[in-house]
Amino acid sequence: MTDKKSLSERDICTKYITPAVIQAGWDLFTQIREEVSFTKGRIIVRGKLHTRGELKRADYILYYKSNIPLAVIEAKDNSHGVGSGMQQALNYAETLAVPFVFSSNGNGFLFHDRTGLADQTERELRLDEFPSPAELWQRYCLWKGIATEQALKTVEMPYYDDGLGRAPRYYQANAINNTIEAVAREQQRILLVMATGTGKTYTAFQIIWRLWKSGTKKRILFLADRNILVDQTKNNDFKPLGAAMTKISKREIDKSYEIYLSLYQAVTGSEEDQNIYKQFSPDFFDLIVIDECHRGSASEDSAWRVILDYFSSATHIGLTATPKETRDVSSIYYFGEPVFSYTLKQGIDDGFLAPYKVVRIDIDKDLQGWRPNKGQADKNGLMIEDRIYNQIDMDRTLVLEKRTELVARKITEYLTATDPYAKTIVFCDDIDHAERMRQALVNLNPERVKESRKYVMRITGDEIEGKAELDNFINPEERYPVIATTSKLMTTGVDAQTCKLVVLDQHIKSMTEFKQMIGRGTRINEDYDKYWFTIMDFKKATELFADEAFDGPPIVIYEPEPDQPPVPPEEPPAGDDSEAGAPNDTGGGTITEPGTGRVKYVIGDVTVYVLSERVQYLSADGKLITESLKDYTRSTVRRDYSSLNDFLLSWNKADRKAAILKELEEHGLLLEPLADEVGKDFDAFDLICHVAFDQPPLTRRERAEQVKKRNYFTKYGEQARRVLETLLEKYADTGIQNIEDIKILTLDPFKNMGTASELVSAFGGKPAYMAALHELEEHLYA
CATH class of the missing domain: 3.90.1570.30 (tt1808, chain A)
Incomplete structure (x- = not known):
């Protein structure tokens, strides 16, 4: 037994x-x-x-x-x-x-x-x-707390199954189940917080599907504040809802549908006849799902909040990656504490979201400041106010044209060195800045622009042709546009799966806005080799990564003032997206911003240069670190092996050295870039011992020559000896991983010596061949 x-x-x-x-x-x-x-x-x-x-x-x-x-x-x-x-x-x-x-x-x-x-x-x-x-x-x-028969029916309703084996990821299942259970307990206000790129819309669809199919919710409204969000939702994740679903786009409402998708702007307005939502009775909907709920309906005095107030008897589910919590606006005050949260850090840790590295570039005039000469005028004859201008003024109060050219040049250099066709979003301060950046990038990329005038496009809310290219930009199968310069339009709702470079040349003080911008790069698309992305920061925006609010739980600091009469804020025009702070071009180059009286001075002859440039990586604990590859390798190896002896013991005992290297790789060790830095002729063993434990390295060729001098092959027959000598040469050329796989005997030059089975037989069978290979390794690493 x-x-x-x-x-x-x-x-x-x-x-x-x-x-x-x-x-x-x-x-x-x-x-x-x-x-x-x-x-x-x-x-x-x-x-x-x-x-x-x-x-x-x-x-x-x-x-x-x-x-x-x-x-x-x-x-x-x-x-x-x-x-x-x-x-x-x-x-x-x-x-x-x-x-x-x-x-x-x-x-x-x-x-x-x-x-x-x-x-x-x-x-x-x-x-x-x-x-x-x-x-x-x-x-x-x-x-x-699931007690009633209807609650059980609600909770037990299965997911929609597309027949293709696509099931919710574990965190999506948690979000769906927590929401369904909250509805089953008759909770009326529900908040879901899920990082950009984690499938909020798919999660919302499964929630709607289960509540609808169980009969718990019969008429449902999905609200968004951007047309692209509604169209993407209807045509993609919500498609299985089929004929039961419609998009509200007409003045007369067909009330025969069960599921409605709508823009806020399509059903409300400043005039009473624009408030189409009132064609429905207040109790028509029993479920309203609000996408990006940190925006349009977050504020109590928002003109859009009236829709939710009108349908107050319905269950309201808010979806957002970035709940808004200020003294004036609160997502949590309205919806309550999130029933589920999944952060960017969690998504990166789990491997569902793309990590980032940061290229931080500091420009001299930003950090050291610039002061005009006495009586100096800008290029359009406007007298420049005498004071010191620094980073906070750049592209707001002061336009240094050579600074714009420098930023464009650094973007171009990065793309040229990596992938000239990598989708890139450049966030600028306003529409004027986005247009100047577009021009600078066009001038620096004449060959690419010659291939297609759409290589660089300004995609902003005011420009019809640019907005028309948004779908092409986010479509992985479309090469153009490659670079999009923008201000606010592309901060949210843009599913740019293949965006590999996010450029921040914008003053960002809002954590919500910063998270949304970073979210443009967090999606993974393995089919297009998109596993990570780069953030190029020119205005210290990435300092916000160090803020506790970046990946921490939202904290309510809202201070309601019930005695103050509400002042409805201006909302974006129907079906469009506003660009905050968009200036008017007066035609001469001196720019004034509407409603502020603020003047932008434009100067073309001030030289600027890069003061410092550094690369920062995301550490395992979610912090940005400036660390050399050698330092990173040392710390990675020493987490697993506290001493050289520990490593040598494991290396010598391992049946396959590749297994140890694979395990180290899973813990973050990357041998190829390390070999680029230390030396391509070194074996993985020597790279590790040299960098992690300060041992002098030997090249693969030096190790192979030492084995030859020992002349231990003579105990084998002629054919077995030739196999071992060839394996040794293969090791000297390519390293240990390749010779450990017995399939190497089917490749050149082994196949010219005989079949794989014949070569193994020369040793007396497979166990004897493997024993000979292990002996060879012992001599290599003696």
Whole structure:
């Protein structure tokens, strides 16, 4: 009989854990999932290369009716204790929002109840005591406060299944389930906070689908404040709603539909006859979903808030990446605390969002300031006020044309060195600035512009042709436009999946606005090799990364003033997007900003230069660090191996050196850029020992020559000796990883020596060949 302690972890699962769970009544095909990877592995960037880190994988996740995760089981082999996997399982359960947690070594289970309702948080169970689905579901409903028959029907309604195997990611499932459960408990105001690029609209669709199909909500309104958001939603994520859905675009409303999509601007206005929403009765809708709810309806005195007030009896669900919390405006004051939050940091950690590196460029006149000569006039004859102008004035009060050219040149240099066709958004201070930047980029890229005049386009709210190119810019299959200069239009709702460069030449003080701008680059598109993006910062905007508010929980600081009469703010024109602070061009080059009386001085002959330039990377804890590749490698290796001896012991014991290198790669070690910096002729072993532990390196050729001098090959037959000598040459040329794979025997020059099976037979079979290969490695690293 097989000794239980000799069984692998997988054998323990197959022979003991799975049978115990099935015996308790769990269905193998619909309720039990094994080896579930629920993250993708953080993308780690160094230089021009990237790698993926470790992903999170649960041994078991148990579901109720296939869509609600109830339990996690972490398995260990029988040489471990029954509770050895509990801490790891609790980590997974916390991420997955699962209340019931089990650890097992095949002898029994350790059961941890996270609901707080059990008499005992942890207790041991025999294999035949595993709880049934009904038992755990009853506990779950008690924990969630799901008590009525209608609430159960609402919560149990499955997701929409497209038949293509696309299921919600774990955090989307958490968001959907938390929202559905809140509605089932008759919560009327609900807030979902999800970082840009994490699928808010798809999440909203699944919420709507389940509430609609369960009959819990029969007539639904989806509100947005930008036309592109409504059209993208209708044509993409909401498409399965089909004939039940319509977009409100006419003055007369057809009330036969069940799901309506609308712009705020399409149903409301300053005149009473423009308030089309009043054609519906106040109780017509029982669910309203508000996209980007930090904007149009966030403020109590907003002209758009009246729509929500009119349909106040409906359940209101707000979606945003950036809840707005100021003394005058509060998303949380209206919607309540978020029922679910998923931040940019979490998305990057999980590998669902693209990380970034920051190229920070400081310009001399920005930091040191510039003062005009006495009586100096600008290029249009306007006398310049005598004071010191610095970064806060650039492109607002003072236009230095050579500064614009310098920024454009740095953008061009970066794209030329990386990918001239990488989609790029340049955020400028206003429309005038965006137009000047467009001109500067056109002049610096004559060959690209000759290929297509749309290589650089200004995409702003005032310009019809530029706005018409927005769809082409965000379409990965369209090459042009490549560079978009903009001000406010592209801060939100622009699904630029392949945007690889975000340029900040704008004064940004609003955290909400900063997050939205950064969000333009956070989407991953593996088909187009988009795994990370670069932020090029000219105006210290990225200092906001250090602000606690960047990735922390939203904090309410709202101070309502009920005695103050509301003053409705100006809203953007219907179906369009305003550009804040857009100046008027007076035609002569001196620019005045409307409503402010502020003058922009334009100067063409002031020389500017780059004072400093540095590259910062995102660390594992979400902070920007300026760190050399060598320093990063040293810290990465030493996290796994505290000393040279630890590393040597693991290296020498490993059956395959590639396994150690793969593990280090998952922890962030990138050998290729390191070899570019240290030397391409060094083996991975020497690169690591040299950089991490200060050991003098040997080249691969030097190691190979040392082995030849030992002349130990003579104990083998002629053909086996030729194979080993050729493997040694391959090592000298390409490194250890390639010679460890037995498939190398099918390639040149080995295939000229005989078939792979013949070459292996020369050693006396595969085990003897592998032993000879290990001996070769021992001599290489002696």
